[in-house]
Amino acid sequence: MSPALRARSPNIIDDIVKRPPPSPSDKAPPQKKLDVKSRPASEESTPKAASPITPAKEKSDLKEVEKKENKPSKQDIIDMEVFDQIVELDDGDSFVSGMVTEYLGQVDSTFNKMDKAMETKDLIEMSQLGHFLKGSSAALGVKQVSLTCEKIQNIAKGTPTDKTIEEVTSLLKRVKEEYGAAKIWLLEYCPT
Incomplete structure (x- = not known):
């Protein structure tokens, strides 16, 4: 706090705390509070905990959502910006096809x-191979493979240790x- 402000109001915190609360605006009517039981689900601010018994239809719906969430999209698999740049280099001489085959x-x-x-x-060899595969995958825009190989490398x-070997084994599978x-x-x- 600046000395000039401190000189004008030495107890500025006390002044702020002692101020009366602002009066409600005449333009905005007070909001009606609803009982939680009568509140529509769309207005609830926090999600309810799942009930221990889930109907069969909801279970199958949840499984479908999980399958969709675990299935990678094209954007997750391929960095289209990078891949499109490679496609632009292809003058009809099978450049992209050759790169993919390689x-x-x-x-x-x-x-x-x-x-x-x-x-x-x-693990030293694994780190080097992870580095190599990270680079060649990134060059073609195969981003998930590149990201996971970077994790293997690091x-x-x-x-x-046993934990490190377990993590690398898991990443290799992934x-x-x-x-x-x-x-x-x-x-x-x-197609090649």
């Missing part, structure tokens, strides 16, 4: 090397699933 071969080869590295628990750099979804999309876009 990428698919690299990934299969790299996954074989990663499996061997995990058999021997060689976690595998750590001290080789990246293979992500690659499966990306491969389907890539092959639909440009």
Whole structure:
């Protein structure tokens, strides 16, 4: 607080606290308070806890929502901005198709090397392979694979403990699933 303000009102906090509350505006009528039981669900501010007994229809609806949430969308799989830039480079000479074919071969080869590295628990090799696959995936716009490979690269750099090996093993399984979804999309876009 500036010295000038302090000199004018040495007890500014006391002045603020002692002020009477503002009077209600004549333009805005007081809002009617509803009993919680009579309030429509759309007006509730906090969600209700799920009841322990869920009807069968709701359970099946929940399973459908979970399936949809777990299914990656094209935007999750492919960075279309990057992929579109590659497509722009294609002058009809199968540039994109060649890149996709090369990428698919690299990934299969790299996954074989990663499996061997995990058999021997060689986390240094896993980190290097994760780095390699991260770069080639990012170059083609295969973003989920790239992001997961970055996690493999960084976690595998750590001290080789049982927990680290377990995390890398889990990520390897996940990246293979992500690659499966990306491969389907890539092959639909440009069959090899």
